[in-house]
Amino acid sequence: MSVKIKDFSDVEYVLPGSAACAGCPSTIALRIVGKALGENAIMLMTPSCAVASIGLLPKSCYSLPTLNICFASAGASAGGLSLALDALYEKGRLKGEKPTVFNWVGDGGTYDIGLQGISAAAERNDDFIHFCYNNEAYSNTGVQRSGATPLHAITTTTPLGKEVHRKNVPLLMLEHRIPYVATASLAYPMDLYRKVAKAKSIKGFKYIEIHAPCYPGWKFASSDTVKMSRLAVKSGAWLLWEGEYGRLTLNNPTSLLAKGKMELLPVEEYIKSQGRYAHLMKSPDKKSYLAELEEEVKRGLKFMAGRAELI
């Protein structure tokens, strides 16, 4: 499927006047996701920036029906809601086409407090799309570490930099052997759109994780959200891939980077304008820190490329 950005629907599902920060990656991503899903959709959200962005009742910046459920609930609530729709459509209580059910949840609600429920929904193959917009911290509560916070990044609860690695939840999802799992980036909107449209066309559990550089959390200029997204992909800090039933395919440009057909941008190019790494850049041990992060990136790329070769 080849979609050009000018082919995107002009219907907006994120309305002007949202309470999101300028340059918010969740809002940018949700605009594209809304256009790919269309109006016959039901959204579930757990506490996150995306909920704070709605605005206070009775205002709402999202024009899709939205359920704001509890923090650890996304997997079970979307699964229960989707199954209830199946029952109501089968019994003829609701007519027409079943809406697409999807979660719009941050890395806190996905990697950490909600992981159990999401894993269970994936294992049951419940019929919905789980979107994780991964801003690599609990940004909504003022930027605390999450399981998605990368090594050495400063958050308010890792004031000296995070000392441990982030999880690889998309890979965990792949190993649930669900119908579809993908990673995506704001800098590659057509790739994101294609993946959402594909997920919409598949019955069962779909997982799409979107890298979401957060300017107040990561401390870069609010105009640079998309630029930061692109640097993450080009440096190998964020990998683009998709998988079906456990079979993994790398997408471009990640695939080109893995094959050595495109040169990896130095990690320094990606992190140097992020305040959350400023302590590394100022450190007398800057070189060894950068070498460690380069190693981290290369390990990730090698691992996923190897995994793609396996099955």
Next chain:
Amino acid sequence: MKKILDTGNAACALAVKAAKVDMVAAYPITPQTSVAEKLAAYIGSGELQAKYLPVESEHSVMSAVAAAAAVGARVFTATSSQGLLYMHEILHYAAGGRLSIVMANVNRAVCAPWCLYVDHQDGVSQRDTGWIQLYAASNQEIYDSIFLAYKVAEAINIPVMVNYDGFLLSHSMMPFEIVDQEIIDEFLPVFQPDWRLHPDWGGTFGNVTPSDEYAPFRNRLADDMIKAGELIKNYAREYKELTGHWHGDLFDVYRPEGGEYFLLSMGSMAAEMELAVDILRKEGIPATGLRLRVFRPFPGAELSRLLPPDAKLLVFDRNHAFGTGGGVLLSEAKSVLFDRKDQVKITGQVMGLGGEDLPGDYLAQKAREMMEVLK
């Protein structure tokens, strides 16, 4: 209508089947497990046209049925003890969200230490979640209460918990009468909610709310909870007219004539209390049994109406209200009778924790002890 002999859990599952629910989610826990198993079997065999979601925890159970109720499905789940405690967060969400969920709670002690047997600590610990709570004392009452629960939940958009005692009822065979499906269908027609979380209706649900909007939502729940008492009374009567089944409305009163000592309790121990009342009456003590059927909304006005001037109320609690020196029913009764101008006297004891046996003669002895305290 036909009479069968089966367990309380079987009675519960049969009623849920007859209520034609759309969706069930459950996580097994002793002594609830056979309810979940029977419903899975009914759905698997096609006897019940519904969907079954085998979730991985009770927190997820309530998350699943709450979201399912938001699209207007008739939903059911059952749990016990730790499972109910694990749901606690979403119990608040379900009531605040005005979602018409029905849940059976098979009462069991809570840990620590671990114990599999009955007391009411699990149910009464959810007192302020905004759920209506019914307590049954026989397998027939479990069966009938499920229909009453849906009728009330769907009329006033407040979730209902049907409580019954673990093992004493859940696993005990008792005869009970199955109501013909046409009669159930007449009493409980297909659920037609005013609104569904669906593109055809639109709207967002559970938004972040400023104080001046938040307070009215919560206050309406509090007001409607009080109104639910009248609904329960009316629907219990309507059900009686259709089926002949009657267990009382807010209270089930045993031997009211000339009562001076009123023995208040709930659950199966309150059925046993009838033996205690008989024993005391034989001794010339004017005892009356008050079996509380509706713990929430707490029927304070009804309790006061049942107590004549200078009555003596003896409260038997199968739970602790830690820090008050008694159980939850004692605190509740004292609070609602505080405004009485006459000399109603109240005392109570905690007993029967973790399944401790409560035979009639033991209850009669406890009543005598409490009478001594009031002298």
